[in-house]
Amino acid sequence: MELFELITARSVPDxxxxxxxxxxxxxxxxVRFIAGGTNLIDxxxxxxxxxxQVVDINGLPLDRIETTEGGGLKIGALARNADVANDxxxxxxxxxxxxxxxxxxxxQLRNMATTAGNLLQKTRCVYFRDxxxxxxxxxPGSGCSAIGGYNRMLAILGTSEHCIATNPSDQNVALMAxxxxxxxxxxxxxxxxPIEQFYVLxxxxxxxxxxxxxxxxxxxxxLPKLPSGTKGVYLKLRDRASYEFALASAAIVMKHxxxxxxxxxxxxxxxxxxxxxxxxxxxxxxxxxxxTPASFRAAAESALHGARPQSQNxxxxxxxxxxxxxxxxxxxxxx
Amino acid sequence: MATDDKDQQEPTSSLGxxxxxxxLTQVSAAGMATAAAAVTPLATSAVAEPQTSAxxxxxxxxxxxxxxxxxxxxxxxxxxxxxSTLLDxxxxxxxxxxxxxxxxxxxxxxxxxxxxxxxxxxxLTFAAMQQNTEITTIEGIGQxxxxxxxxxxxxxxxxxxxxYCTSGQIMSAVAMVKESxxxxxxxxxxxxxxxxxxxxxxxxxxxxxxxxRKMA
Numbered sequence: 001m002e003l004f005e006l007i008t009a010r011s012v013p014d015x016x017x018x019x020x021x022x023x024x025x026x027x028x029x030x031v032r033f034i035a036g037g038t039n040l041i042d043x044x045x046x047x048x049x050x051x052x053q054v055v056d057i058n059g060l061p062l063d064r065i066e067t068t069e070g071g072g073l074k075i076g077a078l079a080r081n082a083d084v085a086n087d088x089x090x091x092x093x094x095x096x097x098x099x100x101x102x103x104x105x106x107x108q109l110r111n112m113a114t115t116a117g118n119l120l121q122k123t124r125c126v127y128f129r130d131x132x133x134x135x136x137x138x139x140p141g142s143g144c145s146a147i148g149g150y151n152r153m154l155a156i157l158g159t160s161e162h163c164i165a166t167n168p169s170d171q172n173v174a175l176m177a178x179x180x181x182x183x184x185x186x187x188x189x190x191x192x193x194p195i196e197q198f199y200v201l202x203x204x205x206x207x208x209x210x211x212x213x214x215x216x217x218x219x220x221x222x223l224p225k226l227p228s229g230t231k232g233v234y235l236k237l238r239d240r241a242s243y244e245f246a247l248a249s250a251a252i253v254m255k256h257x258x259x260x261x262x263x264x265x266x267x268x269x270x271x272x273x274x275x276x277x278x279x280x281x282x283x284x285x286x287x288x289x290x291x292t293p294a295s296f297r298a299a300a301e302s303a304l305h306g307a308r309p310q311s312q313n314x315x316x317x318x319x320x321x322x323x324x325x326x327x328x329x330x331x332x333x334x335x
Numbered sequence: 336m337a338t339d340d341k342d343q344q345e346p347t348s349s350l351g352x353x354x355x356x357x358x359l360t361q362v363s364a365a366g367m368a369t370a371a372a373a374v375t376p377l378a379t380s381a382v383a384e385p386q387t388s389a390x391x392x393x394x395x396x397x398x399x400x401x402x403x404x405x406x407x408x409x410x411x412x413x414x415x416x417x418x419s420t421l422l423d424x425x426x427x428x429x430x431x432x433x434x435x436x437x438x439x440x441x442x443x444x445x446x447x448x449x450x451x452x453x454x455x456x457x458x459l460t461f462a463a464m465q466q467n468t469e470i471t472t473i474e475g476i477g478q479x480x481x482x483x484x485x486x487x488x489x490x491x492x493x494x495x496x497x498x499y500c501t502s503g504q505i506m507s508a509v510a511m512v513k514e515s516x517x518x519x520x521x522x523x524x525x526x527x528x529x530x531x532x533x534x535x536x537x538x539x540x541x542x543x544x545x546x547x548r549k550m551a
Contacts, residue, residue: 006400037461041461107526107528108455112455112460242524
């Protein structure tokens with residue numbers, strides 16, 4: 001690990017100012033915010049992240065979980081994953097988020113990791129982690145060792161010829177299915193970004209993963225109220241029963257009317273995309289259709305229509321479809 | 336490897352007057368004295384000259400920072416490299432070596448301690464970030480002769496073989512019984528999934544944890 005200066009942020013504007021001098025807010029930033037530290041310190045130990053300054057934001061008042069006037073939820077950037085997962089309102093009204101968080105990491109890590117830190121969780125691609133290998137995400141222009149290399153865990157959706165790294169988060173898949181909005185304070189003031197627009201595809205610049213600019217501090221995440229009668233399900237398939245990243249996962253939020261037709265649906269996937277993956281195609285295929293296995297299979301087919309498997313992860317195409325079908329069936333059952 | 340008064344005063348094992356740590360320290364002191372870690376400088380005194388003066392400081396290291404850590408109720412004013420994790424600081428600077436370093440990347444749980452009563456991986460936080468918190472290590476939950484119920488249960492149920500993961504397992508388990516989990520064995524397995532035991536003592540660990548939960 002390289003030497004850095006540890007700075008304590010006293011206020012949100014103070015934190016924004018501290019990071020504004022960084023050349024980038026993306027991979028390889030000179031100045032890094034630190035909250036839980038579970039991801040950043042891991043990568044600093046590997047010399048993948050080498051910030052010159054680390055800004056401790058744990059003292060900022062951003063850890064509340066509150067209901068909003070419209071019946072939605074406001075989750076502070078520093079709310080710990082364990083606290084969000086065990087929050088009574090989250091468990092009751094946004095259960096898919098609680099399920100997703102509890103499907104990830106370990107109890108110790110969930111006690112440390114924060115909502116915003118999880119939003120910015122880095123890929124676990126082994127080549128990103130290993131500075132001895134080529135990786136366009138870590139070192140732009142150096143190449144991608146994963147294409148044609150060890151890519152069993154990597155993405156089949158949203159890839160480019162420059163990067164096939166998977167977004168590893170479970171939380172973010174649920175937030176996709178819940179239409180979350182990311183609230184950011186930056187050098188030009190506050191702004192709100194729908195999670196759909198927060199993550200960018202790797203394209204020719206896989207080092208850029210989000211819309212964040214230098215000085216941008218995520219302050220909170222908001223969730224709109226769900227239509228009454230919706231049911232949320234998070235299903236995660238992985239090599240071990242616990243404490244393992246997803247090979248494929250699905251977050252489904254669904255409501256069907258008395259006639260059995262689907263009135264409201266959100267479909268998001270994890271473990272298969274270069275970003276938390278929402279499938280508008282699957283949602284379109286389901287809306288107005290009867291909640292039957294045939295509808296679910298058709299939707300799953302459309303969700304994976306554009307999949308581009310690599311040398312070792314072709315199995316993920318069918319696995320992700322079955323994951324979706326299974327999760328949709330669970331979500332269609334009355335709570 | 337450095338030593339201090341605590342090494343001399345620590346409880347003896349049932350095998351005799353020498354504790355496991357003291358034995359290992361004496362056997363390896365000569366070889367280890369020259370192998371002090373670069374990140375967290377150690378005093379280099381050998382075991383033959385137990386250090387009785389002030390705790391070692393890192394003033395020679397540019398960029399070192401003064402921190403106060405409250406560990407097991409006791410405040411330690413120390414100077415450390417800002418890169419020092421809580422784990423390394425506990426072991427190498429404060430000399431509380433009950434907390435173990437396994438993977439050093441948050442994957443094994445051997446370094447589990449409590450911060451403000453919550454279990455965390457001490458390898459994934461910088462010590463300088465924990466100045467206003469209450470840190471509890473395995474040394475803070477029980478003593479020889481008055482074991483914490485979880486320590487006693489691990490002995491009773493043979494919840495270890497080599498013992499390297501045990502302090503992390505016990506710290507994790509002590510916190511886990513206060514969290515909300517289901518009553519079944521599979522709930523304990525999920526709740527303890529952040530602690531790896533490569534000897535495979537899992538069934539006995541589950542038995543120990545369940546025994547303590549049933550006492551409550």
